[in-house]
Amino acid sequence: MTFNKNKIINDPLHGFLTIPTDLIFDVIQHPYFQRLRRIRQLGMSDWVYPGATHTRFHHALGALNLTLQAMDTLRRKGIEITDKEYESTALAILLHDIGHGPYSHTLEHTLIQGVHHEDISTRIMQRLNEIFKGELETAIEIFQHKYTQKPFLSQLISGQLDMDRLDYLLRDSFYTGVSEGIVGGERIISMLNVVDGNLVVEEKGIYSVEKFLIARRLMYWQVYLHKTVIAADAVLVSILQRARVLAHKGHALGSYHPLLHFLMNEVDTEHFDDEALDLFLVLDDIDIMASVKQWQFHEDPILSTLSKRLLYRKLPKVMISTIDFDAKEVAEASEQTMKKFGFSEGDTLQYFVKTGVLENHAYKSEGGGIRIMSKKGAVRDVAESSDNYNLAALKETVTKYYLTHWSR
Secondary structure (H helix, E strand, C coil): CCCCCCCEEEECCCEEEECCCHHHHHHHHCHHHHHHHHCECCCCHHHCCCCCCCEHHHHHHHHHHHHHHHHHHHHHCCCCCCHHHHHHHHHHHHCCCCCCCCCHHHHCCCCCECCCHHHHHHHHHHHHHHHCCCCCHHHHHHHCCCCCCCHHHHHHHCCCCCHHHHHHHHHHHHHHCCHHHCCCHHHHHHCEEEECCEEEEEHHHHHHHHHHHHHHHHHHHHHHCCHHHHHHHHHHHHHHHHHHHHHHCCCCCCCCHHHHHHHHCCCECCCCCHHHHHHHCCCCHHHHHHHHHHHCCCCCHHHHHHHHHHHCCCCCEEEEECCCCCHHHHHHHHHHHHHHHCCCHHHHHHHHCEEEEEEECCCCCHHHCCEEECCCCCEEEHHHHCCCCHHHHHCCCEEEEEEEECCC
8 A cells, every 4th residue: 555645735825735745744743853843833922922932843834844945936937946946945935944953042051051943953964864875965965955956945945035934924924913023925026036046026016015024023022022032032041941940869760761961961063963963952941841840849849930030921020222231220120029039139130131242134135135137137136126115224234232131
């Protein structure tokens, strides 16, 4: 009996997705990819938007769907994409986020120091390439922007206007209910073309591109960098930091073994070996939250206080400013927090009062940017082609500063 791998998946955002090849189906079925079902796309954002419980698995399939549509559009316009390139580009977008750990960006540099999720994705793709006997070689080249004969394939995966961003804006908007993220995805895809090997958007699609860039800026401030999300992120990071200190002191944490490995050991670029990768590949959001639930009863008052506060959404206050907070403001916040909990100044500053930087860079023209093709065939950057003067401002990095504290 032959097993039918031409499955149809019903996505609530894009509709039906047909898995185009057996290899893509087998990669989706692999445990490394199935782990993404248990990793939320937006980390702690459901503390603000209750519907934001969608996962990296949802997003990866959605980005695959859009990439297949984009390649079909380019093929209809006479752009040559071989069947191997088609499959490899699909695999590259499918696996682009496979290196994310528990709670995605929230804990990206907490469990493993200095290792970006893109680098972990590459490691996992290389391991899958061994498992599938070299079938992912071209996909890895496209993912790493090393497939130089057709750079537009890599630009579909990672660029200023790629299928990753297009899906997450639409998906995150859908699940949070924040309408500012809605963009004309189908319109943008229908306007894609290729000039000199690079991805371009035909001039008729420029207003959809402008909406895409503005939507990205708004979604960052309204969803990804929402002050309550910042607060929840800060508490979760503090919990893991405190658990690591206790683990090094020999305190029993009762944690799941793979998580305990990352708490007991300083895993960084140099020490992220095959054993660490194996343990990383079985970690997900469930392990973290199960540990937090257990730690609410821990004998250490700092760990138990932080855990209870997160579980029952008793989050710190967050102040946001366009200028950095000075020492006096931090000291005042620390004093208020010490009065509330009774912990020492050192512990308060380390675990309860947090400062940091928030950056929003909606558009970068460096490295190619978004190219607009005029009716006469001329190609220019979108900021130069648009009559919307606000687009130039989107190229500037907007920097804000935050301070978390607990008032009485």
